[in-house]
Amino acid sequence: MSTPVLICDDSSFARKQVQRALPPDWDVDVTFAGNGEEGLSAINAGKGDVVFLDLTMPVMDGFEVLEAIKKQDLPCLVVVISGDIQPEAMARVKKLGAVDFIKKPVDAQRLQQVLTDFGIYAG
Amino acid sequence: MRGERMSTEHLDEEMRDVFQEIANVAMGRAADLLARLLNNYVVLPIPVVNLLERNELKMALSSLKSVDSVSAVCQGFVGSRISGEALLIFNDTSFQDIAELTEFKGDITPDIELELLMDIANILIGACLKGLTEQLDVSFSQGQPVLLGQHLNLQDLINNQTGNWKRALTIEIPYRLESRNVDCDLLLLFTEDSLAVLESKVRFMLE
Incomplete structure (x- = not known):
């Protein structure tokens, strides 16, 4: 079965960058969301077993999405992909349950490494 | 849309989106340095991208109020x-907190404010341009x-901004500190002549 993957970022350019960085042979079913609220609905609909989450977004930002996932105990693995590279931002998202942090612009090798590290993708 | 020149009247949605994302990455790097300097978390905004006439410049500074002293x-x-x-552009009310955060001791004279302003x-x-x-x-x-000026209102500041341009691509990045009264606006202006080159660079990134 394909893995449901959600890419949540307010920029369509950034969403495409993440999609292009995914391992080409990874069997996935990709859903896109343009803000945290859309992202959370997609996760609730079972479309985000693996979530690539931006932080700076309108309507509902990435920190709020992580809080909601934690509170509702939603079954998903979240990798934050953000331009906010302050150590404090990284510490906060890890504390909120994100498995890892990738800085923008996303690097395909780094992304694949994270997927392998967490056993999400066998490589 | 491909091959179409970026209009100097309007900014198409795809271009605006890419500039916003590039600015997002660049401002993040700059914010990281500011956070380290001030030992405080910098709240990152969503950059605002516009194509504006000089007389509309005030619109590019949406986070500042015209009554503020800057x-x-x-x-x-x-x-x-x-x-x-x-x-x-700094709101002048920011300097007290910046001085405290940089552990400056003494009176905050206009000279000290100038020094803090130049340092930041x-x-x-530098970091934002490098990121871009x-x-x-x-x-x-x-x-x-x-220095464009100290303790001015926004209109006087805009009048002092005498760069040689009529229309520009503007990117507004309103930084603020999480727990302190520090507000500053970083505004990047790209002249009309630069738009064609910028567009071709962006098209290349989209491929």
């Missing part, structure tokens, strides 16, 4: 057939930072 520095840049200016301008403008040039694969040389 101080500002401007720094030009040019290279790879792109030219523009970076403006860093160097850090933020790396992503766009261009190189800029930067001019000397120039």
Whole structure:
């Protein structure tokens, strides 16, 4: 079965960058969301077993999405992909349950490494 | 849309989106340095991208109120057939907190404010431009930072901004600190002549 993957970022350019960085042979079913609220609905609909989450977004930002996932105990693995590279931002998202942090612009090798590290993708 | 020239009247949605994302990455790097300097978390905004006439410049400074007293520095840049200016505008109420956060002891005179303003301008403008040039694969040389004025209102500040342009692509980045009263606006202006080159660089990134 394909893995449901959600890419949540307010920029369509950034969403495409993440999609292009995914391992080409990874069997996935990709859903896109343009803000945290859309992202959370997609996760609730079972479309985000693996979530690539931006932080700076309108309507509902990435920190709020992580809080909601934690509170509702939603079954998903979240990798934050953000331009906010302050150590404090990284510490906060890890504390909120994100498995890892990738800085923008996303690097395909780094992304694949994270997927392998967490056993999400066998490589 | 491919092959279509970026209109100097309107900014198409795809271009606006890419500029916003590039600015997002660049401002993040600058914010990281500011956070380290001030030992405080910098709240990152969503950059605001516009194509504006000079007389609309006030619209590019949406986070500042016209009654606020502000101080500002401007720094030009040019290279790879792109030219523009970076403006860093501080709300004057910010300086007390900046002085405390940088552990400055003593009276905050206009000279001290100027020093703090120049220091932060160097850090933020330099890091932001570096972030932009790396992503766009261009190189800029930067001019000397120039003081536009201290304790001005927004209109006087805009009147002092005499760069040689009529219409510009503007990117507004309103930084603020999480737990302190520090507000500053970083405004990047790219002149009309630069738009065609910028567009081709962005098209290349989209491929």
